Ligand SMILES: [Zn+2]
């Protein structure tokens with residue numbers, strides 16, 4: 001059923017396991033025809049050990065995936081990208097990586113912001129407030145508007161610890177979905193949390209994300225939707241629990257685009273869709 005995945009990490013980030021080649025081999029034996037690597041982006045001025053690879057690992061990441069692309073080109077199409085936060089400070093860096101052809105695409109996974117002390121800080125914790133999710137949304141929308149991202153990874157990430165689906169959540173969802181539509185960016189229905197256990201969040205037992213209400217809105221507003229395995233281990237690709245995520249999306253009546261164009265056009269400076 002699942003033929004493409006553009007959300008794949010590597011051990012460089014410090015919390016994923018396995019060799020790059022094992023991800024490719026697993027994808028081939030599972031029957032994927034496209035695999036996109038999108039490890040947590042390495043940032044020159046903000047190291048985050050255990051969360052993203054050190055900036056010094058950038059050349060190795062690029063050369064490793066490029067050589068796998070060549071080695072397996074008869075069997076699978078491999079893309080090279082990053083999962084990156086919507087950090088305005090780094091937008092010129094992101095643009096350069098794309099324009100100079102070092103990578104082909106970016107997906108926006110907005111986990112952290114730069115705080116007033118110039119440190120990277122998580123948006124959410126067990127004390128997530130309405131202000132936190134509003135800041136997340138504002139920043140994410142800004143990221144979408146740059147046109148640098150082909151996909152928004154887990155757009156409903158803000159519900160991971162927020163305890164109720166209230167008017168703030170609805171407003172945030174609408175802003176994100178509206179921007180994604182306007183800028184022709186896919187929203188990713190992410191399977192990462194579905195491979196874990198449901199959690200008690202507020203008075204509900206559910207996955208942190210995907211959150212049903214968000215996706216009902218996305219469907220109603222006719223957003224473009226794709227799936228993302230968010231692999232942190234080669235075996236995540238073939239994990240049976242991904243089928244539960246797929247089924248959840250189909251039960252919600254979502255139309256899933258399997259193939260997404262994740263190739264940045266350097267001349268036109270956009271992803272042609
Ligand atoms: Zn990760």
Ligand SMILES: [Zn+2]
Nearest residue numbers: 007083109230
């Ligand atoms: Zn990810």
